[in-house]
Amino acid sequence: MRLPPSPAELPKRLLSDPAFVHALQDRDFSVVFAMANGTGISFNRIAEACGMKADRVSKVAHGNAAVTALETIERIADGLRIPGALLGLAERPWENPAQTPRLESDDGDDPMKRRQILRGGLAAGLTGTALATLNTTRQSFDEALAASTPADLPDLEAAAESYGYGYHGQAPSRVLADLVTDFANIRPLLASPQPVATRIRLCRTAGQMAGMTAIVLHDLGGRRQARNWFATAARAAHESKDRQLHAWILAREAMVPLNYGAPQTAAHLAEQARRTAGTAPTAAATLAAAVAARAYALARQPDQVHNALADADRLMEQLSGDQRADTWFGHCEQKHHVHLSHALTVLGDTRRARESQHRALELSAPTSTMTRTLLAxxxxxxxxxxxxxxxACRRATAALSALPPDYRSGLVHTRAMDLYRSIPAQHRRQPAVRDLREVLSA
Known part of the structure; x- marks a missing residue:
């Protein structure tokens, strides 16, 4: 297989420099990249030639990162035209082109011409060029299947897990900026050919990050943008073949119409999430049942509310420890009672609603600003x-007044406005009601 010319071929004198040769033998790429850069080859050119990110090349050159993966070392050898022996590798294909079967024509990768070359070689039997061509084709595919995981993927997976722990006292707008920045780093990896297992991991991480971005947008009041991000998250989850992630995304998406006046649409999405999750006790299945209960309560369908609540409670009791994690992807007891509080409040079952509110507040961290406000x-x-x-108005006014400015919009404002609108017109001149209206207007 013919390799394209390297855009960062090293000067011959550098390959005979004792310091450079010693760095190659030690695989000390901090020195290799720094010395290559010293000859006028930019980090961008090195990155392009070696299939790496420019900022990673820069970090390696400054000693802030290392290169250990064999596949990356081979890319560096080929990109900078470093003979394999200097790096402890086998002879590279470009070092002796005459021994490397050429499956491409001068005009590029031509399947018809490749077929003719292979047929001509096979006419003489499984020897010589034909056998070498077969071996090269198979080996190149094996290398693609066994390609190492992109260096950035574990970091992206760790970032997704970290975001899953929620706001932790940070303003939603700040979390949103960080999330979208990290999400953007997934696209170049997806755009490059990857082994199947790696692509599945990338799609799963993309689904998680897009879903969390949608949640923050929903909390900030950007419902249209939230729906768009949920759609992207659902596509990524579907490609990852992770049904529980897909169900979780659908259940979270159902909370957009749920909180913005379309309970029937919310119920439809929640039921779709329940079907996707299946009957096993999982966090996604429990969340979907709880969201369905809230949607049916707003739609004034009490029978369906009670059935969904019973399913949610039953599933909650059966959840394993990891499914009960206090993250956006888990369904902990505190989160369960937050959902029950809303469903029972709308249903008018104030005794049970207060029990859930009290229990949820007991379990809420002091930094759960938005959750505690919604419970209030x-x-x-x-x-x-x-x-x-x-x-009622005094409690709601106090809860809103205690919030930082960044938290007074979106979902919190909508829920408080729902309370205000439920107050009969003849009571709206009362001082406490006027105070609530003024806070909402501000």
């Missing part, structure tokens, strides 16, 4: 339902 608004709605509208 549920508590206020229960007070209004039980006839104490003045107390």
């Amino acid at each position: 608004i549920d508590s206020a709605a229960c007070a209004h339902h039980d006839g104490d509208t003045e107390q």
